[in-house]
Amino acid sequence: MADEKIIHEGLITEELSNGMYRVDLGNQNLVLGYLSGKIRRNFILVLPGHRVKIEISSYDSTKGRIIYRIDNKKSKKKEESNKKNLNTKKSKNKKLNNEMK
Template sequence: MSSAPQLAFLWPLTAGAFTTSHRTAALSRRQAARSVSPARTVQFVMRAQSGSREDKSARKGCIEVEGRIIESLPNATFRVELLNGKVIWAHVSGKIRKNYVRCLVGDRVKVEMSPYDLTKGRITYRLK
């Protein structure tokens, strides 16, 4: 019977009182995920110094061509005649839609086309 009070006295110490809590561990994991490696910092700085638009807007593997809008179709879709004479369907990109850029018949536009389907494209820029 004399050993029971000793166990009750030691209980908080043996039940993990000195271990880190799950909240502390989660906080340290979040801080580790937020920390930016030096290589990534250099990448951000180099991109900011270069100031080129192609890094942000051009997608990998897309063919970028110029053309002229010849017909307006429903749902922000247009028929575009490319410089080589080919006619494709093109829809407005999200950047142009977000900024309310008006594309009218006769406007010169820059179109991105996928190498897999050369009959459809995305209007990414309205030229002057």
């Protein structure tokens, strides 16, 4: 019978040595998590404060494998607003340059 794995979402609270992290699952459970091979191979940055998906074995509920870093929606909105501000500044500069000619 295959090992049953449970996937939870959690918040990384602490970075430990050797790619290990302390993950808070939200229900006051702290789990020791390690990075999966795909995350290591693709050099995905995982830091305290990031939300992640963690795969926990049904045999040992104190350890798990971090399989996905969830993008922070706030940071995406900030990036989009920064891009918009940059584009408007560029268009204003172009207008000023055209007027000066």
